[in-house]
Amino acid sequence: MPSKENPPTLFMKKYDFDRIIDRRGTGSIKYDDLKERYGRSDLIPLWVADMDFETPPFIVDALKQRMEHAIFGYSTIPEDYWPTVSKWIREHHGWEVQTEWLTFIPGIVKGIGMAINVFVKEDEKVIIQPPVYHPFRLVPADNNRQVVFNPLRRKTDGLYEMDFDNLEQVCDDKCRMLILSNPHNPGGMVWDRETLVRLAEFCHKRNILVISDEIHCDMLFKGRKHIPFASVSEEARRISVTLQAPTKTFNMPGIVASQAIVYDEKLREQYFNYIWGTDQDLGNVFACDCVMACYSEEGRAWKQQMLDYVQGNIDLVAERFAKECPRIRPIIPEASFLVFLDCTGLGFKTQEELNHFFAFDAKVGMNSGAMFGKGGFGFMRMNVGCPRSVVNEALNRIINACKSKGL
Numbered sequence: 541m542p543s544k545e546n547p548p549t550l551f552m553k554k555y556d557f558d559r560i561i562d563r564r565g566t567g568s569i570k571y572d573d574l575k576e577r578y579g580r581s582d583l584i585p586l587w588v589a590d591m592d593f594e595t596p597p598f599i600v601d602a603l604k605q606r607m608e609h610a611i612f613g614y615s616t617i618p619e620d621y622w623p624t625v626s627k628w629i630r631e632h633h634g635w636e637v638q639t640e641w642l643t644f645i646p647g648i649v650k651g652i653g654m655a656i657n658v659f660v661k662e663d664e665k666v667i668i669q670p671p672v673y674h675p676f677r678l679v680p681a682d683n684n685r686q687v688v689f690n691p692l693r694r695k696t697d698g699l700y701e702m703d704f705d706n707l708e709q710v711c712d713d714k715c716r717m718l719i720l721s722n723p724h725n726p727g728g729m730v731w732d733r734e735t736l737v738r739l740a741e742f743c744h745k746r747n748i749l750v751i752s753d754e755i756h757c758d759m760l761f762k763g764r765k766h767i768p769f770a771s772v773s774e775e776a777r778r779i780s781v782t783l784q785a786p787t788k789t790f791n792m793p794g795i796v797a798s799q800a801i802v803y804d805e806k807l808r809e810q811y812f813n814y815i816w817g818t819d820q821d822l823g824n825v826f827a828c829d830c831v832m833a834c835y836s837e838e839g840r841a842w843k844q845q846m847l848d849y850v851q852g853n854i855d856l857v858a859e860r861f862a863k864e865c866p867r868i869r870p871i872i873p874e875a876s877f878l879v880f881l882d883c884t885g886l887g888f889k890t891q892e893e894l895n896h897f898f899a900f901d902a903k904v905g906m907n908s909g910a911m912f913g914k915g916g917f918g919f920m921r922m923n924v925g926c927p928r929s930v931v932n933e934a935l936n937r938i939i940n941a942c943k944s945k946g947l
Contacts, residue, residue: 555845559594559927579904591923591926596791606825617644618828631732638687648797654811654815655681659749660717661716665686666715668680670692686714686889688711690711693706718745720739720751720769741775749807750780755785758786759877782800782802785799792844796824857879861912884894891918904921904934909921
């Protein structure tokens with residue numbers, strides 16, 4: 541029994557991640573676009589990177605409370621909003637962020653697009669490190685900027701590392717930006733301080749701006765620690781724009797609420813003026829209430845339970861493939877609910893054949909590794925942010941499909 545000194549609190553609540561919620565017919569890309577994407581709708585959808593867990597009740601309560609006031613007019617940022625965000629970053633990542641370094645942005649990818657239009661001229665280049673989140677390639681290309689590839693290098697332990705020798709070779713005086721995935725999507729790596737310091741030194745010397753996408757920064761598993769890129773050195777914070785959001789961690793990406801953090805005054809003035817000048821610095825009427833609900837003690841407790849549960853799903857994937865289908869080798873992520881599966885051992889000659897196998901033989905919808913660029917061919921990305929029974933059924937289907945084909 542709890543003592544008087546340690547009374548029970550609502551933060552001790554046990555959340556149910558086993559509950560299956562039917563999302564079909566709700567406008568969910570993950571479910572309602574299956575037929576358009578894969579040619580059939582009877583797949584287990586483990587592709588789009590949102591989770592199938594119920595959005596935490598304290599966020600739903602914040603929405604309900606706001607909706608009780610039945611006027612949804614133009615909204616401003618509450619006075620305690622940025623101190624709340626800054627406190628979370630300090631307590632969780634050891635980075636002291638001043639409130640004047642912060643601004644609201646309507647999503648990480650939009651933040652990348654705005655940064656490209658502010659800092660990179662049309663005859664200049666953007667460096668990305670494949671295999672990596674595909675908008676890193678699409679957004680610059682769609683904005684008429686040339687994309688330069690600095691592929692990551694696979695290590696003997698299956699994880700990736702940055703290839704600085706190649707970076708030196710591909711970089712020229714037209715390279716103005718490098719987009720960093722920190723932690724990495726789809727590989728799930730948490731970059732160490734030494735790597736980030738070395739990257740900062742390289743880019744600072746060549747006047748290359750680093751856009752650090754840190755949307756998965758609150759989803760590290762036990763024993764791992766996120767290091768914000770801008771926190772590693774004076775060089776890093778002078779050449780960087782950091783993009784973060786709670787929406788991925790707390791499963792509310794549809795709310796669209798993110799923040800940009802810029803230390804350098806000159807960069808901040810350029811970037812923030814563009815955001816303000818295009819009227820994108822204020823969230824929708826629900827955004828601030830939801831974010832502040834995330835960055836709370838309730839949020840801390842829910843997040844840890846969610847991560848423990850997802851770790852169990854990852855362990856299940858690793859164990860079952862190792863025992864029942866060793867030709868599929870998952871890269872064990874250090875962060876997030878996405879598992880990059882090395883399927884090269886299955887022996888398919890093309891990515892199209894591999895994609896067809898998962899969709900039409902296994903009947904599991906996953907992201908093709910090819911969409912993440914060089915190094916992704918022969919891979920699939922599996923979303924395990926869902927009830928364990930769903931993960932287990934997907935594994936049953938994949939393993940049985942492999943056996944039926946003699947793989």
